[in-house]
């Protein structure tokens with residue numbers, strides 16, 4: 001087989017299964033502009049009501065995502081600093097806790113948060129109240145978004161900021177900070193002048209990831225959003241109401257926004273070290289005041305950076321999980337408050353509504369989807385990673401691959417539906433196969449990123465070159481030398497993508513037809529007010545993801 | 559003013575004792591070097607003085623003030639790092655003026671000191687260049703300038719020339735001494751390069767396994783090292799094992815076995831004591847030039863630039879090295895020739911035989 005043929009086949013597969021679905025939505029809007037115009041802007045009955053809905057959802061989403069990211073940065077950067085620079089007992093556990101919301105299917109996690117804050121089974125009951133601590137639609141002051149929605153989004157996006165910045169800080173030589181301090185700068189002054197500018201690319205990518213995640217989040221948001229509508233839920237809702245042109249228009253706006261965010265970020269981060277020398281020119285007396293203030297904080301209050309992030313992790317991650325586990329036990333046989341067995345877990349699972357058989361079926365669907373889509377994605381990702389590392393257009397492919405990672409999955413789902421479904425090529429109908437096609441799109445970049453990470457850390461090119469000087473052909477060299485070395489990366493990518501597929505809600509909702517996955521089932525249960533069943537299913541999801549996390553831990557520790 | 563005094567400074571890392579009861583006084587305006595094999599605790603020591611590491615025990619005084627609980631930024635030191643550590647996101651100017659800026663000096667003053675310092679240290683780079691555009695030597699000079707900008711009188715240098723090329727290294731070490739002397743600073747210079755230490759310091763401290771084993775002026779350490787380890791670590795030496803046969807007014811006569819005897823002016827050992835005899839290869843010469851003459855057989859010759867090293871095997875199987883400069887008109891014996899090696903009794907050092915054995919005593923760990 002000639003290598004040119006291999007490369008072409010890989011690229012064609014890649015374009016059909018990853019790029020085409022990613023960008024199809026935008027072309028759909030252009031191709032059917034008349035329909036879009038008619039429905040969104042010039043409906044004879046409601047006029048431009050849909051357009052106003054789009055704007056409203058977008059503004060709300062932006063307000064939510066921006067305040068989430070701001071909060072993440074204010075508390076996540078100090079936590080990242082502590083995790084990167086300090087050694088203390090329980091650090092591994094803390095890292096796991098921060099990462100946990102990445103692993104738990106978001107609808108399960110969202111439900112846990114919902115129970116914790118708004119029901120008597122949660123914090124309210126714990127504090128002796130006869131109701132939840134706050135109401136679902138209570139609005140957080142200042143940022144003007146519902147409190148619970150905000151907490152859920154912080155918990156789900158916090159890991160992106162913390163882990164990205166932590167990795168970045170770890171890569172910065174500690175000597176710079178020591179040098180700064182020997183020159184007379186206090187800890188906080190050092191942070192502002194040295195670590196912050198050097199870590200800025202990491203902070204930037206962390207923020208972009210967190211923003212994208214918040215913008216596209218569907219699973220947990222559907223459960224806790226109450227009366228608010230974010231952009232991604234709007235897409236799911238309109239798609240289910242068959243307002244396809246409106247949904248498509250909104251979806252392509254989101255894809256476009258994702259592009260607008262990612263391109264400058266890519267350019268900025270790849271511009272080399274000098275790009276991040278920000279210089280603020282501040283008047284002298286102000287500088288002195290800032291320094292004196294920093295001295296005060298460094299000396300007296302520096303411990304705050306250790307404590308506040310811990311509280312956030314506890315409140316946003318640990319407590320909801322504990323509450324859900326506790327509630328499952330409480331509600332096991334009957335509702336502990338009314339005593340009705342209809343309100344117990346057992347009755348709902350095995351009683352007339354028979355959620356247990358739904359759950360078994362959904363588990364099967366979820367696992368088939370996750371296995372098949374991850375397997376196919378891995379088969380595409382391995383050759384693509386080699387192309388990225390070796391060809392001049394590798395960088396372009398890599399940048400393009402960021403797009404499916406950060407566009408809201410509901411846009412993606414809609415795009416796949418329109419491309420392969422009855423209104424497009426009409427090759428696949430809604431259901432498990434279309435879910436798989438959708439999941440492949442975001443799984444490929446997940447696997448590629450982790451392969452590349454292991455590739456860049458291992459000096460593979462050198463080994464390969466030495467294999468080739470020993471007479472191996474290029475293909476032999478890859479097979480005999482490189483594949484074993486990237487095995488770790490492939491495995492990590494496989495697990496990450498499997499987990500992600502298992503927890504995905506937004507896109508699945510749009511393309512699933514009659515085949516439910518577990519996260520979707522949780523949303524349905526909550527909408528049907530089958531709370532005990534939802535409690536059980538969330539616990540089940542949390543347990544599943546803990547197992548996955550344990551597998552990753554064991555594997556990456558070796 | 560900045561006299562530095564360490565009293566019983568101890569730092570442990572688990573079972574490793576990186577600094578073991580270090581007592582050391584650095585006098586004002588003294589240029590002192592700390593040498594020792596790598597891992598002996600030099601960096602730990604200098605970091606304790608800077609406040610980067612907190613010692614487990616002991617006191618550190620700078621200029622008479624106990625500084626154990628004073629944070630790094632208030633110790634008033636200048637620190638130069640082995641890996642240079644210029645801030646990569648700042649220009650030369652940004653780096654040099656960093657100290658005064660974060661201390662809130664007025665800008666005019668900062669600028670004046672910076673100009674003066676650039677002049678003084680001969681930083682030849684453009685001030686708007688970034689560190690990665692400079693050569694290693696220029697980078698390190700910039701780092702020295704940066705360290706001195708806060709007008710600290712105490713300069714701590716941790717292997718400052720370690721990352722540089724050989725030639726640059728040799729030139730820069732004299733620059734360092736000149737700067738320290740011109741500005742009247744006190745300097746502590748850590749290095750594993752004994753030659754560097756010998757050529758620029760007022761005093762050299764030898765460390766091993768977390769302890770100071772000896773200190774003295776460079777010439778003393780070279781001519782009369784008090785410890786076997788120093789004799790080996792500073793410069794080069796031949797070691798032979800023997801027994802004190804006779805002590806006379808001339809010195810001691812040591813029996814090396816196999817009929818070999820050697821005279822040393824050192825009379826401090828006792829009759830019958832087992833000893834190690836040491837002498838430097840450069841003090842030995844071929845032929846019978848004094849009363850101390852050892853017969854042996856040439857085994858090999860190694861040329862290294864301007865020097866030639868001759869390996870001579872003694873009757874008891876020991877091999878000694880004789881170093882001499884390469885002079886064309888003097889014939890050099892060939893391998894296999896019978897030769898005589900002479901060493902003046904003044905240059906023969908005598909040490910008690912170490913309890914742990916000679917090999918372990920000399921080992922570099």
Ligand SMILES: Nc1ncnc2c1ncn2[C@@H]1O[C@H](COP(=O)(O)OP(=O)(O)O)[C@@H](O)[C@H]1O
Nearest residue numbers: 571574575576595596597598599600601602603
């Ligand atoms: N952070 C640390 N943790 C554990 N051991 C250390 C640490 N830093 C230094 N050591 C140990 O302390 C000893 C002295 O180290 P160091 O002062 O760096 O030596 P030197 O600078 O002379 O090469 C070494 O054995 C080293 O392994």
Ligand SMILES: [Mg+2]
Nearest residue numbers: 600601602717
């Ligand atoms: Mg060192």
